[in-house]
Amino acid sequence: xxxxxxxxxxxxxxxxxxxxxxxxxxxxxxxxxxxxxxxxxxxxxxxxxxxxxxxxxxxxxxxxxxxxxxxxxxxxxxxxxxxxxxxxxxxxxxxxxxxxxxxxxxxxxxxxxxxxxxxxxxxxxxxxxxxxxxxxxxxxxxxxxxxxxxxxxxxxxxxxxxxxxxxxxxxxxxxxxxxxxxxxxxxxxxxxxxxxxxxxxxxxxxxxxxxxxxxxxxxxxxxxxxxxxxxxxxxxxxxxxxxxxxxxxxxxxxxxxxxxxxxxxxx
Amino acid sequence: xxxxxxxxxxxxxxxxxxxxxxxxxxxxxxxxxxxxxxxxxxxxxxxxxxxxxxxxxxxxxxxxxxxxxxxxxxxxxxxx
Numbered sequence: 001x002x003x004x005x006x007x008x009x010x011x012x013x014x015x016x017x018x019x020x021x022x023x024x025x026x027x028x029x030x031x032x033x034x035x036x037x038x039x040x041x042x043x044x045x046x047x048x049x050x051x052x053x054x055x056x057x058x059x060x061x062x063x064x065x066x067x068x069x070x071x072x073x074x075x076x077x078x079x080x081x082x083x084x085x086x087x088x089x090x091x092x093x094x095x096x097x098x099x100x101x102x103x104x105x106x107x108x109x110x111x112x113x114x115x116x117x118x119x120x121x122x123x124x125x126x127x128x129x130x131x132x133x134x135x136x137x138x139x140x141x142x143x144x145x146x147x148x149x150x151x152x153x154x155x156x157x158x159x160x161x162x163x164x165x166x167x168x169x170x171x172x173x174x175x176x177x178x179x180x181x182x183x184x185x186x187x188x189x190x191x192x193x194x195x196x197x198x199x200x201x202x203x204x205x206x207x208x209x210x211x212x213x214x215x216x217x218x219x220x221x222x223x224x225x226x227x228x229x230x231x232x233x234x235x236x237x238x239x240x241x242x243x244x245x246x247x248x249x250x251x252x253x254x255x256x257x258x259x260x261x262x263x264x265x266x267x
Numbered sequence: 268x269x270x271x272x273x274x275x276x277x278x279x280x281x282x283x284x285x286x287x288x289x290x291x292x293x294x295x296x297x298x299x300x301x302x303x304x305x306x307x308x309x310x311x312x313x314x315x316x317x318x319x320x321x322x323x324x325x326x327x328x329x330x331x332x333x334x335x336x337x338x339x340x341x342x343x344x345x346x347x
Contacts, residue, residue, distance in 0.1 A: 027308070063308050118308060138315050142327075177326040180315050 008034040017207040023060040031070030053211030064117020075253040101129040108219035114203035125154035135181040142178035148252035153240035158232035275340040295337035
């Protein structure tokens with residue numbers, strides 16, 4: 001499992017780092033197919049821990065790192081179900097993606113998200129589960145969930161609160177606006193900004209530096225510095241499911257599904 | 268302080284350069300989605316390039332519904 005070529009993502013060990021590449025067109029939407037392969041990756045991560053010093057997650061899609069949850073798939077799967085069954089299905093999906101992101105968050109390896117283009121919603125939440133974010137100068141970060149009558153559901157709020165000040169959390173969440181990499185650097189959200197097309201190279205340079213350190217020490221430092229807000233993560237699932245049951249959410253998803261708007265990704 | 272005309276001209280020049288459209292084919296009243304043949308994600312790219320060029324933040328909601336270069340220039344001008 002040190003190498004995998006999947007339908008939505010692939011991974012390999014390269015220069016002592018486990019590299020996960022997302023490649024699910026058009027914009028690495030996270031639906032059941034990608035979730036299943038992310039679960040496989042987490043199992044591979046546990047196996048690779050003794051052979052690697054770092055993990056790098058990046059995207060091969062030109063559009064960006066990830067546009068987030070696959071809302072079209074969510075709508076199509078939810079449509080024929082009763083509200084109670086819709087909520088049960090969403091809760092099951094959220095429990096699974098939380099298990100993936102919690103495992104990534106807690107990995108003893110140092111994890112780096114090398115991001116470009118859209119880093120929206122669930123894609124943003126995947127990046128936030130990593131220890132470091134290296135951003136291409138053209139990257140944009142956004143939580144557009146309120147547009148649909150929802151809150152981020154993949155652990156975004158607790159992890160963003162852990163990393164940056166509450167004011168920028170409120171700004172991103174309550175306005176749904178996107179910010180560029182320079183702004184994200186200024187808030188402390190990202191650790192480095194790369195020239196266009198250079199984020200992966202910078203992430204690899206950071207991984208090479210990290211690999212020089214004693215693994216036990218790095219893992220202990222990470223555990224000390226980066227507590228996982230498990231209770232808030234549980235609460236977030238409950239808040240999401242409470243909101244999801246309302247008709248306004250299915251109406252928002254329907255509009256997204258049927259939209260020919262030129263701004264489907266914009267709040 | 269730039270004039271609105273200067274800001275508009277810089278937007279047109281930047282759009283022409285990055286989306287490989289001859290500058291002379293662009294005018295302030297053009298619908299930039301149609302003229303540049305860009306989709307929503309490329310519009311985000313344009314927004315980011317404009318933020319970098321002018322050294323400003325331009326929240327998405329201020330440009331939502333804006334499609335012509337002249338109106339875009341007024342939104343940017345308000346933040347210079």
